[in-house]
Amino acid sequence: MEIRHNVHPTDVKRYTTDELRENFLIQDLFQPNKIKMVYSHVDRMIAGGVCPVEPQPLQVEAGMGVDYFLERREIGIINVGGTGYIDVNGQRYTLNRTDGLYIGKGVKDVVFYSQDSHKPAKFYFNSAPAHATYPTTKIERSSIAGNHLGAITHSNDRTIYKYIHPQGVQSCQLVMGMTALENGNMWNSMPSHTHERRMEVYFYFDLPEEDVVFHLMGQPQETRHIVMRNEEAVISPSWSIHSGVGTHNYTFIWGMAGENQVFDDMDAVAMKDIR
């Protein structure tokens, strides 16, 4: 398990490109038969990926100080690969591409599978500390009514699908969903925002190999960027904007943890104030 520490925004002003990438960027999420996990000290969020060519059990990692992964945690999972299965205490859930699964605190036995090892599942996940148990629930993408936002005139015509949230599948603190940009639309979350009360992780996918997303971060008056490729994620502390522009349209999964679960509790940054 990789550990990422908290960093102070005053220090981040002086970070080099490599330091920004070492502290915030998450790469190599889908290595065959390996569960990749990054443990962020920002709200103790774990972001990770599983590519189960062979079945992969979710295992506690050294340093977590518990007997099993979900002893004091909850997890949200979205499949971005071929059809896969997740067995939760022996009960099988089938996840097609972009279907999700919430698993509550206390579940001991979670195993990831691919339906076809030549077209393996790619399970992206976010996990946050939890102190109560909410039911394990499958979330079919087709069952979610998306919220349409943006317009082609601002190159940000997109649909937000909320998977885990107070009006949908319940959780202790995890809020999770997916935003898909229409063809020819490149911008997300601009005008930008922060949310002092929650951190967020973005995972970009559906991006052609030769294309990139310039992910924008930093304090609103002190912005920086990280160049990201397909199937990479980035940690956004509560003081940082999280926005991006691609050389091609893309889709991204967002996950949040922290003080509240109110999606609209954002500190909007006026365009005249961003620097």
Ligand SMILES: O=C[C@H](O)[C@@H](O)CC(=O)C(=O)O
């Ligand atoms: O706090 C909310 C998150 O930043 C995202 O949900 C924003 C987003 O998906 C978008 O604007 O497209």
Ligand SMILES: [Zn+2]
């Ligand atoms: Zn946000």
